[in-house]
Amino acid sequence: MVELGTIDRHSDRPPYQQIASVLRDLIVAEKLEPGAKLPSEARLVEHYGVARMTVRQALQELRGEGLVVSEHGRGVFVRPMPPVRRLASDRFARKHRSEGKAAFLAEADSVGYTPTVDRIEVSHGSAPDRVAELLRLDVGAEVVIRSRRYLANGRPVETAVSYIPAEFAAGTKIEQPDTGPGGLYARLEEAGHTLDTFSEEVTARMPVGDERSALEIGPGIPVLTVLRTAYDTEGVPVEVCDTVKVAPAYVLQYDFPAR
Numbered sequence: 001m002v003e004l005g006t007i008d009r010h011s012d013r014p015p016y017q018q019i020a021s022v023l024r025d026l027i028v029a030e031k032l033e034p035g036a037k038l039p040s041e042a043r044l045v046e047h048y049g050v051a052r053m054t055v056r057q058a059l060q061e062l063r064g065e066g067l068v069v070s071e072h073g074r075g076v077f078v079r080p081m082p083p084v085r086r087l088a089s090d091r092f093a094r095k096h097r098s099e100g101k102a103a104f105l106a107e108a109d110s111v112g113y114t115p116t117v118d119r120i121e122v123s124h125g126s127a128p129d130r131v132a133e134l135l136r137l138d139v140g141a142e143v144v145i146r147s148r149r150y151l152a153n154g155r156p157v158e159t160a161v162s163y164i165p166a167e168f169a170a171g172t173k174i175e176q177p178d179t180g181p182g183g184l185y186a187r188l189e190e191a192g193h194t195l196d197t198f199s200e201e202v203t204a205r206m207p208v209g210d211e212r213s214a215l216e217i218g219p220g221i222p223v224l225t226v227l228r229t230a231y232d233t234e235g236v237p238v239e240v241c242d243t244v245k246v247a248p249a250y251v252l253q254y255d256f257p258a259r
Contacts, residue, residue, distance in 0.1 A: 002031050004039065004047050015050050016057035023058065027067050027078050038068060038076045064218020065248045066155050084113070084152055084250050103183070104150050104158075119149040119159075119214075120177045124166060131163045131240045134229045144169040146184065149214060156215045157250070160243040168193060168238055185230070188239065193232040201227040204247060215246050222247040 007018040026032045039047070044055045059076055062068045070076050084107055108115035126140040135143070143163045150158040162184060164174055172187045173179045179187050185195055203225045207215065211223065224247050230239040 002026055002039075004044070007048055007050075014057075015048065016054045016061065019044065019048055019050070019055065019058035020061040023062060024065070024067060027062075032078050034078050036078045037074075038078070040075060061218055061220070065221050066157075066217070066246060067248065079155070084157055103185075108152070113152040114154075116151045116154070117148050118151065119147070121145075121147045122175060122177055127163055130227075131242075134227075134240045135163065135165055135237045137165060142166040144175055146174070152249070155249070156246070158243055158245045159211070159214050160241055162239055162241045164188075164239050184239065188230075188232075193236070193238045195230055195238075196233040196235075197231045199229045199231070202252065207244070211244055215244070217246055224250060224252070226252075 005022045007015050007022075009015075011018065013021075023032070023038065032038065038059070041052055041055050041059075044050075044058075045052050048055070059068065059070075063070065063076075067079055068076050069079050104115050104117070123145050124142060125145050127135060127137055127143045129139055131137075131143070132139050132141055135141075137143070142165075144166055146162040146164070148160055149156055150160065164184070168188065168191060169175050172191055174184055174187050189195060204222055205225065207217065207221070207223050212218075212221075215223070217223075224245040226241075226243045226245065228239075228241045228243070229237050230241075232238050
C-alpha cells in the first residue's frame with residue numbers, strides 16, 4: 001500500500017491541488033505504476049479528512065493532465081503509457097524516412113505507443129510575419145499550410161502547423177492531406193531539397209484560445225511550444241513548423257557535442 005502523505009491545512013494551495021500533487025509524485029516516481037489502481041475516493045476522503053468533492057477535483061486535475069483514466073464501476077487507474085520521449089538528435093534521421101516513417105511514427109516505435117494523426121487540414125495562405133522572416137520570404141508570401149493533431153494511444157499530445165514555401169510544395173503530395181511514406185520531409189527531399197539541419201526554439205507557457213480543447217487538457221496544465229525551421233544542404237529554409245505539446249506528456253532530449 002502506497003504512502004499517501006499529508007496536506008498542509010495552513011498552505012495557500014487548495015487541498016485538492018495538494019492531493020493531486022501527492023498522487024502525481026507517486027505516479028511520476030512509479031510508486032503507482034502504469035495500470036495501477038489509485039486509492040478509492042472513500043479512502044482518500046478518510047485519509048486526508050476532506051470532502052468528497054475535494055478528492056474529485058484532485059482526480060479531475062490528474063485526468064486533465066492525462067496521467068489517469070476512469071473506468072466506470074472499477075475506479076481510477078494510472079494511464080498505462082510512458083511519456084513521449086522526443087529524441088531531437090534522432091527523430092529527423094534520414095533512416096526513418098527511408099523506412100517510410102515520419103518523425104512521430106519513429107518516436108512511437110521507440111516508446112511503444114500507438115500513434116495516430118487527425119484533424120489534418122491543408123490550405124494555401126500568406127505567411128505570418130515571423131514565419132516569413134524564418135523562411136526568408138517577403139511578408140505575405142504564399143505558403144502551403146499544413147495543420148494536424150497527434151495522438152498517442154488515443155490521447156492528444158501535440159498540435160502542429162507547418163508552413164512550406166508554395167514553390168517548394170507545388171505539384172507534390174505536400175499539398176494533399178496524406179503526404180505518403182516518410183511524411184513531409186521525404187517529399188521535400190524527393191523535390192530536390194535534401195535536408196541538412198534543423199533549428200528549434202523551445203518555450204513554455206499556458207495554453208491559449210482553443211488549444212486546451214484541442215489537446216483535451218484541464219485548467220492549469222502548461223504546454224511546450226517548439227518552433228522549428230528546416231534547412232536544406234544549400235542553407236535554404238524549406239519549412240517552419242509551430243508545435244504545441246502537452247508539457248506533462250513529453251520528455252525532450254537533446255544530445256550535442258562539447259566543443
